[in-house]
Amino acid sequence: MQITLNHGSGGRVSHKLISELFLKYFQNNVLSELTDSAILGFFDGKIAFTTDSYVVDPIFFPGGNIGKLAICGTVNDLSVAGAVPKFLSVAVILEEGLPYDELETIISTMSQEALKAGVTIVTGDTKVVPKGKGDKIYITTSGIGILDPKFTDISYGVRVKPGDKLIINGNMGDHAIAILAARESLRFETSVISDCAALNHMIQKILEICPQVSFMRDITRGGLATVANELAEKTKLGIRIYEENIPLHPSTMGICEIFGFDPLFLANEGKILIVAPSQYANDIVNIMKDFPEGENASVIGEVVDEHPSQVILQTLSGGKRLLEMPSGIQLPRIC
C-alpha cells in the first residue's frame, strides 16, 4: 500500500490514516481528542518553544531514520535551553507513492523515541504532495518545554566568562559520515553510525549536579566550528579549541581525507557543547560518561580573553589556525 493524494484530503481517507497510524502509535488523551489545538496545562512560569523541519536524505540510515531525528532534534533544542521537554507537535509532508510500511516504521520509531525522552506528541498535521514535489517524507516537529527559573538565561550566553571550559559528549561527525555512507550515489562501507539521540536525561542530570553551567548548544548543522563561532560572536570572547582533545571515530579521519571534509564542520545529532566554570569540567565529563551518549566525553577547549569573537584551533601539529564559520555547505540535507 502506498500513500495517495487522498490521504491528505481532510476527508474519510485522511481520518483513517490518522486514526490507524498516528493515533495508534502516538496514543494519548490529548491527541485523541482530534481538536484543532491541543489543550495543555497547567503552566506556571516560563516555557521554551522551538521548531525544526527535517529533510534528511536518505530517510533511513545506520543509527536511525528521519522520525528519530525529528523527535531527538527538537527534544535537544529544548534541553539545551535548560528546559524540560514536555510536548511535541508533528507535521508531515508526504510524497505520493511513499510505501505505507516505511511511514509506519518512521511513526513507530517516533513513538518509541518520544516515550524514551518522556515527551508527549499532542497535535499534528498531515499533507500529501504529488510525486516529484517532495522526497518521500519531510517532518516538522515543534516542542514546548518547562523552564526552571534558574536556567532562563543559560541560552543567551551571558553567563560565559574567560576561563570557562568547553566540553563535548563524544565523537564529532558521526551523523554526517553515516548519512554520507548511506547515500544512493556513493554508498560505502563504514562502521560509523549516526549519533542521533535525545540528550535530555543526560542534560538534566548535568544541570541537577552542576546548575552553574554557563552555556549549552547542540552541535548539529555546520558542526562544532559553527557552534563555537556563534558562541564567540555572542559573547565577544575568544574560544580556544585543542584538536588533540576532540574525539573522533577511527574511520572518520580517513573518510574525511577522501572527501575533503573537516570533522569540525560535520553535523552531529546527539552531541552538545557545554561551557562551564573550570572547576566543574571534570564532574560534567564524568556525568556524561555515565550515559551511552557520553562515553567519549572530553574537555576540548576554553574561553579566553584574547582574540575576541574568534575561534582558534590549536592543531595536532602544534600550530594555531583560525577556525572560521563555514560559509556554505559540505553536505546538503544532513538533517
Place this chain on the structure above:
Amino acid sequence: MQITLNHGSGGRVSHKLISELFLKYFQNNVLSELTDSAILGFFDGKIAFTTDSYVVDPIFFPGGNIGKLAICGTVNDLSVAGAVPKFLSVAVILEEGLPYDELETIISTMSQEALKAGVTIVTGDTKVVPKGKGDKIYITTSGIGILDPKFTDISYGVRVKPGDKLIINGNMGDHAIAILAARESLRFETSVISDCAALNHMIQKILEICPQVSFMRDITRGGLATVANELAEKTKLGIRIYEENIPLHPSTMGICEIFGFDPLFLANEGKILIVAPSQYANDIVNIMKDFPEGENASVIGEVVDEHPSQVILQTLSGGKRLLEMPSGIQLPRIC
C-alpha cells in the same frame, strides 16, 4: 537572486539569509536572540498548541499567498479552541532555485499578517532541498495561545445540545475556487478571491459578548461537510443544514457545476462554524457582520435529536439528503 542549497547549510550564508530576511521582517526581541528555543513567559494557566504545514499550489493566488495562509490558518486553529493566539514558530522548506524576491514577498506578508493578528513569530527554521524535491516553498507554522479557563472545554463538543444553531461567517468555497482559477493547468477568469483571513479578533469579540458558545471549528480542507460530520460523530447528535441559507459567491455555483464540485465540500481559509444556543444566534450573526470577514454571516442549521451522528441537508428543491464526509479529495494542495 535565487535560493541555493548553501542557504540551508547552517553556515554563514544561512545566517545572512536569517538576519537579512527573517529577522528583518519578523523583528522582535525573542527571535533576535537566535537561541535554539524561544524563551516565553510568564504563563499561568492552560495553553492551546497547534501545528499545520502549508503546501498550497500555486503559492501566490488572488487574495493571498502561502505565507498569509500559514499565519492565518494557525491563528484560526488556536482561536477556535477558545484561545488568544500569542506566539508562532515558522519552519520553511525552500526548493533550490526559488527566486529571492518571491520569498521576500511571502515573508513580508507573514510579518504583516502576524502584526494584524497580534501574534509574535518567536522561533523558526530554514531548510533547502534540491530542485525537484519540493515545490518552491512549504511552510509549517506552530502556535501557542493562552486559554481562558472558561473556554477549555469548547473544542471538545461537550457543550453542544439539541436546539443549538449552526452559524457560519460567509460564503462557502471561495478559497478553493480562487486556487482552482489560479492553477497553471486550467487558469480561468473569476471574481472570486480567497477568503484567507485571521479570524481571532472576530472570534474574541463573539466569546466576549457570548461566552455561552457551544463549539467552534474552522472550515478548511474537506469543507463544511467534513466539519459538520466531525461534529455529528463527536456529539452523537444529528445535524440539520438548510441549503438555502448557505451563502455562496454568485460565480461559485456555476464553476462548481462545470467542474463537478459541491461547494459544501470545498476548502475555505477564513470561515468558521459556530454552534451556539438558539437565543444567541442572531447576536453572533450581528457581531460577525461588524467584521469584513463576516459580512455574509448566516444561521445555516441546527443540532437535532433525530438521526444521531448524521448530517442531513435540506435541499433547495425541498428534498432531504444525507451529507456524508467526503472520502477523498476534490482538489489536492488547497492549503
